[in-house]
Amino acid sequence: MAHNSRQGRPVFSVRRFLAVTLVHALLGAVLIGNMAWAGDGDSSYGKGREALRLGDTGAAERAFHRALYKEPGHREAQLALVDLYIAQQRYEEAHAIIDRRVAEGGPDGQLLLRKGLMYDQAGRPQDASRAYLSAIDLLPDDPDALAQAAGFFNTRGDRTRAETLTERRKRVLGITTNQQPNQ
Numbered sequence: 689m690a691h692n693s694r695q696g697r698p699v700f701s702v703r704r705f706l707a708v709t710l711v712h713a714l715l716g717a718v719l720i721g722n723m724a725w726a727g728d729g730d731s732s733y734g735k736g737r738e739a740l741r742l743g744d745t746g747a748a749e750r751a752f753h754r755a756l757y758k759e760p761g762h763r764e765a766q767l768a769l770v771d772l773y774i775a776q777q778r779y780e781e782a783h784a785i786i787d788r789r790v791a792e793g794g795p796d797g798q799l800l801l802r803k804g805l806m807y808d809q810a811g812r813p814q815d816a817s818r819a820y821l822s823a824i825d826l827l828p829d830d831p832d833a834l835a836q837a838a839g840f841f842n843t844r845g846d847r848t849r850a851e852t853l854t855e856r857r858k859r860v861l862g863i864t865t866n867q868q869p870n871q
Contacts, residue, residue, distance in 0.1 A: 729759030736768060745772060761792065770802045779810050797826035801833055804840060813844055822854070831857050
């Protein structure tokens with residue numbers, strides 16, 4: 689081992705090496721931790737979906753929030769949180785996410801469908817009707833959106849609108865009047 693001739697100590701000590709390595713590791717962790725890496729939100733979102741599959745809504749909610757912390761515009765995490773809040777009848781929280789997303793990125797048909805469902809469950813059929821119609825304007829060829837809106841209007845007694853949406857869905861799916869949908 690080489691010695692410093694003035695002090696009689698080794699030039700490279702193990703303690704100093706470990707201390708410098710630790711400082712570099714901590715500095716790297718701080719710098720990397722503050723950077724937005726692609727996929728960070730996706731991994732948290734995946735953990736949230738897994739927690740939902742296992743029935744742990746608390747862990748799912750935390751994971752979805754973590755995904756949004758890592759990627760504030762993570763659409764799937766936003767949709768999942770809205771779905772979770774609607775299922776728990778936490779309409780104000782669902783509404784806040786929807787409004788924030790629309791303010792940031794403009795109208796979103798999937799969020800408007802969820803808004804329609806939320807208003808329907810909350811006993812606000814006129815607001816639900818407006819939300820469903822707005823969603824259909826944004827998703828004119830989405831068979832699931834057409835089916836959901838048709839179901840809403842059918843249960844509300846608006847058979848004409850429900851039939852119109854059902855026929856439109858059949859056209860989108862390429863179903864003739866003699867065929868039945870596979871869904």
